[in-house]
Amino acid sequence: MGVESKKKKRALLIALRARFASFGYAFRGIKELVAEQPNAKIHLIVASMVILAGFLLDISTMEWLVIILSIALVFAAEAFNTALEYLTDLVSPNFHPLAGKTKDVAAGAVLITAIGTAIVGLVVFLPKLLALFTN
Numbered sequence: 001m002g003v004e005s006k007k008k009k010r011a012l013l014i015a016l017r018a019r020f021a022s023f024g025y026a027f028r029g030i031k032e033l034v035a036e037q038p039n040a041k042i043h044l045i046v047a048s049m050v051i052l053a054g055f056l057l058d059i060s061t062m063e064w065l066v067i068i069l070s071i072a073l074v075f076a077a078e079a080f081n082t083a084l085e086y087l088t089d090l091v092s093p094n095f096h097p098l099a100g101k102t103k104d105v106a107a108g109a110v111l112i113t114a115i116g117t118a119i120v121g122l123v124v125f126l127p128k129l130l131a132l133f134t135n
Contacts, residue, residue: 070117077113081106
């Protein structure tokens, strides 16, 4: 193996280690989100209940896909909201109207995704629950 080939292999290994390390940082961020944000804990509890209901009510593959995507969107919105709150607190430790607006809009984005997800839940689960209780 030539010197150039060894250098390329070493560079590739370093790049792969960096990619794997980035997963570690991402998992640390998820742990931070769930450990420190009360709303993320609520989302986790509700998501667990929805997943259990999905198994109990035997939802279809397509319904699972929509439910999983909806849950992921709510968690992603909550993560972006939390990141914006941390960043806003860093750059504007004292009260500033724009800092407040930033936080409000980010929280509004979470609310929009949560409402959309609740509607998805109603569309998927309500017919199954009605059929269960009317039969």
